[in-house]
Amino acid sequence: MTEQSEPIAADPRLDGRAVRRIVYDAGTIAARVQELGADITAAYPDGELLVLGLLKGSFIFLSDLVRHIARPLQVDFLVASSYGDAMESSGVVRLLYDPETELAGKHILLVEDIVDSGRTLNRLIDLLGDRKPRSLDICALLHKHIATELHHPTRFIGFDAPHEFLVGYGLDHAENFRHLPYVASLQ
Numbered sequence: 001m002t003e004q005s006e007p008i009a010a011d012p013r014l015d016g017r018a019v020r021r022i023v024y025d026a027g028t029i030a031a032r033v034q035e036l037g038a039d040i041t042a043a044y045p046d047g048e049l050l051v052l053g054l055l056k057g058s059f060i061f062l063s064d065l066v067r068h069i070a071r072p073l074q075v076d077f078l079v080a081s082s083y084g085d086a087m088e089s090s091g092v093v094r095l096l097y098d099p100e101t102e103l104a105g106k107h108i109l110l111v112e113d114i115v116d117s118g119r120t121l122n123r124l125i126d127l128l129g130d131r132k133p134r135s136l137d138i139c140a141l142l143h144k145h146i147a148t149e150l151h152h153p154t155r156f157i158g159f160d161a162p163h164e165f166l167v168g169y170g171l172d173h174a175e176n177f178r179h180l181p182y183v184a185s186l187q
């Protein structure tokens with residue numbers, strides 16, 4: 001369903017750079033994001049909901065997702081830095097922007113592009129939990145299921161991702177490829 005046979009080197013967005021294959025095409029992503037929105041709507045029957053996007057990777061996913069959540073909500077973002085230009089996590093997470101919205105007493109849904117080592121999330125969950133939210137959960141578009149020491153389960157997952165370096169639909173390599181409307185595996 002998600003594999004594509006058409007050679008993607010023809011995509012002008014890639015400027016001739018190598019992308020191995022499309023892992024999730026735009027239609028597959030859209031259908032799954034709609035389902036996630038319905039699941040999230042059902043999971044929060046009452047209370048205030050703050051959807052907190054982890055920038056930059058979640059920007060496209062979050063903007064599609066919130067339009068499928070049929071209840072009142074607020075949106076804010078956090079900026080953390082962990083990878084730099086590398087393909088592997090450094091384990092050091094820096095908060096470059098801290099949300100100004102009040103978190104206490106609200107349902108917080110932290111939106112991530114991908115859970116890989118889980119180091120970024122562990123650090124953020126500890127930090128956000130200290131601010132006394134009513135609940136704190138994670139929604140990730142992709143989950144590689146390789147993290148061994150997650151402090152918190154990921155409640156909402158779009159896709160169980162292959163153990164490859166993925167780009168597109170918000171995910172980058174050295175800030176490139178975020179604008180691809182699909183998720184592709186980098187060579």
Ligand code: IMP
Binds near residue numbers: 118
């Ligand atoms: P973790 O701390 O190892 O779980 O990685 C967290 C962050 O690393 C994600 O939010 C992404 O920004 C980035 N990352 C992890 N794996 C990938 C990948 O396959 N492609 C692009 N970015 C990734």
Ligand code: MG
Binds near residue numbers: 083171172173
């Ligand atoms: Mg990145």
